Amino acid sequence: MASCCEPQGYDRVFTAGLARRDAARYRRRGLTRDPQHVVDLYRAGVLRGDTVLDVGAGIGDLGIELLRAGASHVTAVDLSAGYEHEAAALAEQAGVGGRVRRVTGDLVARGDLVEPADVVALMKVVCCYADAGALLTAAAGHARRHVVLSYPRDTWWLRLFARGSALAGRWRHTSWRFVVHPERELAATLERAGLTITHRATAGVFSVMVATRR
Numbered sequence: 001m002a003s004c005c006e007p008q009g010y011d012r013v014f015t016a017g018l019a020r021r022d023a024a025r026y027r028r029r030g031l032t033r034d035p036q037h038v039v040d041l042y043r044a045g046v047l048r049g050d051t052v053l054d055v056g057a058g059i060g061d062l063g064i065e066l067l068r069a070g071a072s073h074v075t076a077v078d079l080s081a082g083y084e085h086e087a088a089a090l091a092e093q094a095g096v097g098g099r100v101r102r103v104t105g106d107l108v109a110r111g112d113l114v115e116p117a118d119v120v121a122l123m124k125v126v127c128c129y130a131d132a133g134a135l136l137t138a139a140a141g142h143a144r145r146h147v148v149l150s151y152p153r154d155t156w157w158l159r160l161f162a163r164g165s166a167l168a169g170r171w172r173h174t175s176w177r178f179v180v181h182p183e184r185e186l187a188a189t190l191e192r193a194g195l196t197i198t199h200r201a202t203a204g205v206f207s208v209m210v211a212t213r214r
């Protein structure tokens with residue numbers, strides 16, 4: 001059953017155990033490829049701004065590295081509370097605990113929980129949410145300058161995996177599932193919200209897209 005705290009059951013998919021493994025990986029090897037690409041874009045001035053809203057932030061590793069790269073403040077929002085302990089420990093260890101605010105909630109249902117920011121990031125998040133249109137519209141509504149997201153490439157084998165995940169989600173009584181949203185639909189949603197696609201890159205399974213306010 002879904003928990004009373006998170007009715008969609010995301011806290012039973014994105015658990016404290018997963019958070020411990022993600023945190024151990026980050027301590028050993030740093031950011032994975034796509035978040036590192038976002039930090040590189042920030043350092044290069046392709047992404048500009050002081051404040052960051054990291055949606056579906058997980059352990060908050062991207063936020064920590066953006067603060068190291070010059071951002072002043074990060075708000076991290078995630079549907080699952082399972083990451084809280086590890087995320088707080090990592091931020092404290094990095095000496096940025098005072099510049100990170102963490103919020104548990106669904107950006108679509110509770111956009112009022114978080115303030116707008118210069119950069120809104122969604123790394124591997126649209127693929128965990130069935131209504132990507134609503135999620136990206138909410139993200140764009142919070143973005144003063146940029147939305148940056150990573151999302152799986154639209155391939156037949158990822159779509160097959162997505163079908164399997166829908167069965168797994170049902171079996172675990174969660175509304176979580178892995179979804180492959182067509183890239184053109186993601187871009188069209190951001191453009192309808194007043195942004196222009198200014199950067200796209202694909203490496204491996206995931207692509208990264210930057211949309212910038214016109």
Ligand SMILES: C[S@@+](CC[C@H](N)C(=O)[O-])C[C@H]1O[C@@H](n2cnc3c(N)ncnc32)[C@H](O)[C@@H]1O
Pocket residue numbers: 010014055056057058059077078079080105106107108122123124125128129135
């Ligand atoms: C695959 S994890 C990615 C975590 C982190 N961004 C990373 O790249 O390691 C996806 C996360 O997005 C969160 N999420 C999905 N939809 C969300 C929404 N509408 N609002 C807030 N968080 C969401 C999930 O709870 C989960 O923690």
